[in-house]
Amino acid sequence: MPRWVIPMVIITSIIVIFEAYAFQAVKLVTKNKLIRYSWLILGGLAYVNFFYVIFTSDRSSGQTRQFQWAAGFMLLVLLPKLFIVLFMLGEDIIRYVKKAFDYFTNKEYTPVKGRRKFIAQLALGIAAIPFASMLYGIFRGKYNYKVLKYQLAFKDLPEAFDGFTITQITDIHSGSFDNKEKIQYGVDLINEQKSDVILFTGDIVNNFATEMDEWIPMFKQLEAPRGKFSILGNHDYGDYSQWKTEEAKEANFKAIKDIHPQIGFDLMLNENRYIEKDGEKIALIGVENWGKGFNQAGDLKKASEGINKEDFKILLSHDPTHWEYKVKEDDFNYQLTLSGHTHGLQFGIEIPGFFRWSPSQYVYKQWAGLYKEFDRYINVNRGFGYHAFPGRVGIWPEITVIELKKA
Structure with a gap:
């Protein structure tokens, strides 16, 4: 088995879990299939393009413009999702801590209606800030x-x-x-x-x-x-x-x-x-x-x-x-x-x-x-x-x- 197989399996697993977690916010906020599919396709294209450039580029060429744009596209897609995951994960931690507390104090756990959707909306709103900033940075900020x-x-x-x-x-x-x-x-x-x-x-x-x-x-x-x-x-x-x-x-x-x-x-x-x-x-x-x-x-x-x-x-x-x-x-x-x-x-x-x-x-x-x-x-x-x-x-x-x- 080539040495790169196990690291790639690990990296792919992390990406899938990360993307699935971020996608929860989109599913909670909208049922529009076009938006949902566009979200998934855009993310998939970013990863595929980045790894394609890495594995097909001639290393003697050093760091090319093609690599820079592939890295920029991936970061543009990835960084905003990091904020979404942090918000969604934080909400999950709070919810499960509350469940555990209620369990050990013999209380019936009652979820707050609409809270998770609100957190998803907030997460997407916050994520729009680094997305817009990076978009500006790529097309205008560098000059x-x-x-x-x-x-x-x-x-x-x-x-x-x-x-x-x-x-x-x-x-x-x-x-x-x-x-x-x-x-x-x-x-x-x-x-x-x-x-x-x-x-x-x-x-x-x-x-x-x-x-x-x-x-x-x-x-x-x-x-x-x-x-x-x-x-x-x-x-x-x-x-x-x-x-x-x-x-x-x-x-x-x-x-x-x-x-x-x-x-x-x-x-x-x-x-x-x-x-x-x-x-x-x-x-x-x-x-x-x-x-x-x-x-x-x-x-x-x-x-x-x-x-x-x-x-x-x-x-x-x-x-x-x-x-x-x-x-x-x-x-x-x-x-x-x-x-x-x-x-x-x-x-x-x-x-x-x-x-x-x-x-x-x-x-x-x-x-x-x-x-x-x-x-x-x-x-x-x-x-x-x-x-x-x-x-x-x-x-x-x-x-x-x-x-x-x-x-």
């Missing part, structure tokens, strides 16, 4: 660019750089793009910030250098008077695809690195650059990807060679776990770190100044926005593009503008 502005003050910032501005973008993931008009709008929005420098913190593609071909003329339009600088992200190494030969993987990696000068970016591979102004200077340090538990090509010591400890330093490091485990307590004092990688998981709730939540926070300590420890800052940009799920819900694509101030 709902937000410009977030911060002003950061440092005692050791050179006087000449008081008011110096940085635009940070990250996680372009060009292999996911499907709307040239929207991407052009995002590029124009970056240029509208008129920052002194533009810094890109990795993941220019999903898997292959060719994904960027049609977007090179567009991203070549980005302008900054003091330069454009970049680093690599985890997806830029080709580690998420199966390659016929190691030479093919290396050729793709070289082609990805060659994209950066084609769009006018100075790619830093464990290297550094000085920016000079009025006789003073600040250091830009760019490390290759360093992530907790995988791909640790980043070499902070090598990247900082030739930099003085007393220099004001801006570190570009794709994965924020690098800051958490290696950078924030380093005696060399990296005053500001710019990262990306997390995307805020492209799903969450953010009410500025009041509340923010995303499943990403259970994986990353620094998952989105600005953080400060040991008098040092890290900004985790939520990403320009999207990946895996073809949308964004509550966690919008981000362009960060940081103004440096002399404290």
Whole structure:
């Protein structure tokens, strides 16, 4: 018997039980056969399409748009049902607890007339919220660019750089793009910030250098008077695809690195650059990807060679776990770190100044926005593009503008 048979039987059984439980709500609310059958067919199509894409896709192609849309369709159908199941299960638990209590206290159990139907109606109403949100996220939210502005003050910032501005973008993931008009709008929005420098913190593609071909003329339009600088992200190494030969993987990696000068970016591979102004200077340090538990090509010591400890330093490091485990307590004092990688998981709730939540926070300590420890800052940009799920819900694509101030 093939190894995959038992796991598939278990997964199929879980899906059937889950779907049957959610379908109870539909049966209680309506007797219309068209609605009932449509519900079942839509769910079935989502699962069949998803597993078909998984089992028939060429793994050497990495994560394709076809997979993204299959995953998006399945989540669109699945997530709202999760809310329905939670409501229906909660009602069942309460009902059976009440039955047990009445039994042991010698009381006759009397069900509340119409309660289960009311719970089903409530569950379906609540489930409509994530359904509508995900629908918006897939078709509009992924291009709902937000410009977030911060002003950061440092005692050791050179006087000449008081008011110096940085635009940070990250996680372009060009292999996911499907709307040239929207991407052009995002590029124009970056240029509208008129920052002194533009810094890109990795993941220019999903898997292959060719994904960027049609977007090179567009991203070549980005302008900054003091330069454009970049680093690599985890997806830029080709580690998420199966390659016929190691030479093919290396050729793709070289082609990805060659994209950066084609769009006018100075790619830093464990290297550094000085920016000079009025006789003073600040250091830009760019490390290759360093992530907790995988791909640790980043070499902070090598990247900082030739930099003085007393220099004001801006570190570009794709994965924020690098800051958490290696950078924030380093005696060399990296005053500001710019990262990306997390995307805020492209799903969450953010009410500025009041509340923010995303499943990403259970994986990353620094998952989105600005953080400060040991008098040092890290900004985790939520990403320009999207990946895996073809949308964004509550966690919008981000362009960060940081103004440096002399404290």
